[in-house]
Amino acid sequence: MDFPVIKASGYILVHTPNILKEGGSTQTTTRAKNPDDEYLKKLDDYLRTFAEVVSYAPNQAYIGNILPDELKNIETPWYEEENFIEGGRFGDFGEIMPEDEFYALLKHVDVFDLVKLNKEFIAEIEAKVSEHPILKEMKIELGEGEELSELEALLDNHAEPLYLGEKLVGCVKRAHESDVNLNAHTILENLVAKASAVLSIKNMALKNDLDLTDVDYVLECSEEACGDINQRGGGNFAKAIAEMAGCVNANGSDVRSFCAAPAHAVVNAAALVKAGIYDNVVVAAGGSVAKLGMNGKDHIKKEMPILEDTLGGFAVLISNNDGASPVIRTDIIGRHKVGTGSSPQAVISSLVTDPLDENNLGIKDIDKYSVEMQNPEVTKPAGAGDVPESNYKMIAALGVKRGDLERKELMNFVKEHGMPGFAPTQGHIPSGVPFIGPAAKMMRDGQIEKAMIIGKGSLFLGRMTNLFDGVSFVIEKNSGVKKQENSVSDKEIKNMIAGAMRQMADNLLGETE
Numbered sequence: 377m378d379f380p381v382i383k384a385s386g387y388i389l390v391h392t393p394n395i396l397k398e399g400g401s402t403q404t405t406t407r408a409k410n411p412d413d414e415y416l417k418k419l420d421d422y423l424r425t426f427a428e429v430v431s432y433a434p435n436q437a438y439i440g441n442i443l444p445d446e447l448k449n450i451e452t453p454w455y456e457e458e459n460f461i462e463g464g465r466f467g468d469f470g471e472i473m474p475e476d477e478f479y480a481l482l483k484h485v486d487v488f489d490l491v492k493l494n495k496e497f498i499a500e501i502e503a504k505v506s507e508h509p510i511l512k513e514m515k516i517e518l519g520e521g522e523e524l525s526e527l528e529a530l531l532d533n534h535a536e537p538l539y540l541g542e543k544l545v546g547c548v549k550r551a552h553e554s555d556v557n558l559n560a561h562t563i564l565e566n567l568v569a570k571a572s573a574v575l576s577i578k579n580m581a582l583k584n585d586l587d588l589t590d591v592d593y594v595l596e597c598s599e600e601a602c603g604d605i606n607q608r609g610g611g612n613f614a615k616a617i618a619e620m621a622g623c624v625n626a627n628g629s630d631v632r633s634f635c636a637a638p639a640h641a642v643v644n645a646a647a648l649v650k651a652g653i654y655d656n657v658v659v660a661a662g663g664s665v666a667k668l669g670m671n672g673k674d675h676i677k678k679e680m681p682i683l684e685d686t687l688g689g690f691a692v693l694i695s696n697n698d699g700a701s702p703v704i705r706t707d708i709i710g711r712h713k714v715g716t717g718s719s720p721q722a723v724i725s726s727l728v729t730d731p732l733d734e735n736n737l738g739i740k741d742i743d744k745y746s747v748e749m750q751n752p753e754v755t756k757p758a759g760a761g762d763v764p765e766s767n768y769k770m771i772a773a774l775g776v777k778r779g780d781l782e783r784k785e786l787m788n789f790v791k792e793h794g795m796p797g798f799a800p801t802q803g804h805i806p807s808g809v810p811f812i813g814p815a816a817k818m819m820r821d822g823q824i825e826k827a828m829i830i831g832k833g834s835l836f837l838g839r840m841t842n843l844f845d846g847v848s849f850v851i852e853k854n855s856g857v858k859k860q861e862n863s864v865s866d867k868e869i870k871n872m873i874a875g876a877m878r879q880m881a882d883n884l885l886g887e888t889e
Contacts, residue, residue, distance in 0.1 A: 380649040381701035382851055383656070383693040385813040386580025387439055388470040389800065390478045390572055390687040392668060393423040394539040399564060400668035400684075415673050422672075424455075424681045426474045431460035434751045434798040435686070439467030443814050444749075444795040454753060455681055469813045470579035472686070478571065479538055479546060480505050484516040485571045485620045490549045490563055492530060493538075495521035497545035510578045522546075536560040555605045565665045568687065569600040570617055572662030576689035577621040580658075586693065592654035594618040594628035595645055597637035598661040599803045617660060626658070634838075635748075637661070638690070638809040639831025639847045645694040646704040646849070657694045663687025667802050671758040678757045688805035692812055702816050702851045708735050710830070710848030718844040724770050727830050727848040729778065739775040742793065742850065744818075746811030747771075747830035749799040767830075768794035807831045812851065819853040826852045 397403055397419055406413050429435060433454045437444050441463035451459045465472045473481075480501050483491045498521040505511045505518075530547050531537055538546035548567065552558035573596060581588050594614040601609030602616075614628030631641040638661060645657035664687070672682045697703065710727035717723075728745070732738065745768065752762040768790040775781040781789055799806035808829040815827040833845040 378650075378697050379703035379706055379852075380646045380694050381697050381703050381854065382812060382816055383695040383698065383701050384580050384584035384586055385693070385816065386470045386576050386578075386583060386691045387467075387810065387813055388572065388576045388579055388689045389429075389435055389438060389472045390475070390575070390663065390689070391424075391426050391429045391472060391685060392475050392478065392687055393685050394475060394541070395564075395568070395665060395687075396423070396668035396672075396682070396685050398537055398539065399561065399665040400670065400672070401666040402669050402672050404561075415676065418676055419669075419672070419682070422676050422680075422682050424683075424685055426472075428455075428457075428460070428681070429686060430465050430472050431462070433459065433461050434753070434796075435472060436461055436463040436467065437798040437814075438469075438688070438800070438810060439471060440469030440813055440817070441467040443818065444798050444811065447796040447798060452753070453680070455683060468817070469583060470576065470689075473575065476501055476540055476545075477504055477508060477511065479540075480516055480518060481511065481571045481575060482538075482567055483518055483546075484514065485574055485616075486567055488551060490551055491538075491546065491567065492522045492527060492535075492549065493518060493546040494524060494527060494544065497521065497540075510575070510582060514578070534560055536564045552604070557604050557608050566600055566602045566613075568665050569598045569662040570613060570620070572687050572689040573598065573613070573617045573660045573691070574620045574662075576662065576691040577617065577623070577658060577660050580691040580693060581621075584693075588622045589625050591618070591623040591626045591656050591658050591693070593645075593648060593657045594623060594626050595631050595641040595657060595659045596628065596661060597631045597633075597641035597659060597804060599632075599634060599637070599664055600662075601632070614660075617662075618658075623658070633831075633845055634833035634835060635804050635807040636831035636833035636845045636847060637804050638807055639829060639849065642692060642694065642704070642809070642812075642829070643706075643709060643847055643849055645692075646706050649694050649696060650706055655696055658691055659694065660689075660691040661804055662689045663805070664802050667800075670801060671754060674758040675754075680753075680757065683751065683754045684801055686800050688800040688802040690805065690809055692809065697854070699856050700854055702819050703854050705735075705850040705852055708732070708737070708850040710828075710846070712832075712844060712846035714843065716844075718842070720770055721774065723832065723844055723846060724767075724774055727832070727846045728771055728828065729774060731848065731850075739771065739778075739780045740789070740793070742826050742828045743824035744795065744811065744815060744827040745771060745793055745830065746795075746808045746815070746827060748797075748806055748832055749795075749808070749810050750797045750801050750806045751799060752797050754801050755797075762797065764794060764797040765790065807833065808848075815851055819851075824853070826850055
């Protein structure tokens with residue numbers, strides 16, 4: 377069987393402490409309830425600098441400067457200065473972008489002139505834009521900008537502010553006077569998702585020397601929803617992102633399934649390529665404003681920095697088999713069905729052991745599992761525990777119950793087949809896909825053969841159903857053997873036609889004799 381491949385991937389983080397303060401859901405709901413809340417007063421004292429974010433080991437793993445397993449050898453807590461590592465803002469998979477540069481990109485992707493920037497800020501940021509390896513190629517035009525008084529007037533008319541520290545450098549206007557789906561906050565959320573997805577695709581292209589005009593289709597899989605009062609959440613983010621990324625020959629659409637959406641999107645992309653409908657499909661998603669500082673109150677209570685200060689983004693290119701890139705085993709797909717149930721054992725069975733059993737594989741045949749890769753330093757202070765480790769223990773326990781493992785092997789399985797969580801808690805971003813890039817690298821280096829990517833999600837968030845959701849797929853080191861095309865040359869076709877005509881003539885002559 378000929379399988380589609382993971383041709384390339386890209387991963388980005390954007391450090392956005394000011395968007396966190398103004399737009400994160402924990403901050404906005406707290407401010408609406410009590411503008412003088414102590415938590416809001418303490419925020420500034422617990423925000424990290426850009427240098428601290430760059431030196432934070434999980435972030436270096438996310439952009440590809442270290443492998444996730446290397447986090448095991450770094451002392452914790454990773455957020456302490458003595459445990460910082462070197463690596464820089466650019467990595468093998470992407471980059472960490474500061475907030476001021478991101479504001480410039482936000483302005484660039486806005487095609488309805490809703491983002492307004494201050495004149496002084498534009499004069500300061502243009503030099504940085506001209507030096508950035510991606511932004512300079514995008515030929516970003518920021519215009520002349522606005523006076524500070526003009527920005528303040530827009531804030532009085534329901535615009536969302538864009539700050540750098542205490543300095544107002546811009547704002548996002550509402551797109552309609554009465555449509556709540558087009559208010560300034562929603563427009564900010566959507567433009568942020570769009571801009572960070574564009575940055576992810578552009579990094580993927582830069583790091584892998586790709587021509588984005590070869591992309592046929594884009595599947596966007598964030599947790600945002602764009603539309604107006606007549607089609608709330610109708611989309612299409614994908615087409616808007618493709619336009620700004622330079623995918624001029626691409627069509628596109630959105631995939632939504634809360635945290636599990638990226639895994640669903642990769643499976644859909646693989647199916648489109650395998651069916652021959654498209655040759656090159658990009659799966660991409662930008663970051664979520666709402667998730668910024670989501671657990672901030674718990675972090676401050678523990679006297680630690682607010683670690684949810686970065687937007688996350690990723691892009692993956694699925695293409696025809698090139699004989700080198702990791703293949704997506706479309707015959708090993710885990711599915712959480714409607715009748716599966718929501719117990720942890722039922723979920724893991726449907727996503728892990730069922731597809732393996734159908735293909736005569738055991739739990740230990742998968743070298744690495746990637747499932748809900750949230751950074752535990754974010755989740756543990758909030759009482760959610762170490763989410764990746766809990767999942768690995770569940771897989772191992774199921775293996776013991778099935779007889780695939782001995783009980784004494786359980787923790788060793790967790791260590792060997794799992795990895796520390798390293799992804800930002802951006803909802804859809806941690807759910808399996810952050811390991812696609814590292815897995816491909818490890819396969820190229822001969823470190824692993826197979827990895828299972830598991831996307832899980834809770835559908836009750838929409839108040840439509842209490843069902844759980846999930847899908848998984850296996851990526852495997854390419855054997856180097858491509859499918860032999862059953863093509864026939866022009867000469868062979870002519871010979872076949874000539875032979876058929878001779879046979880027909882012989883038959884006709886035989887009938888007349």
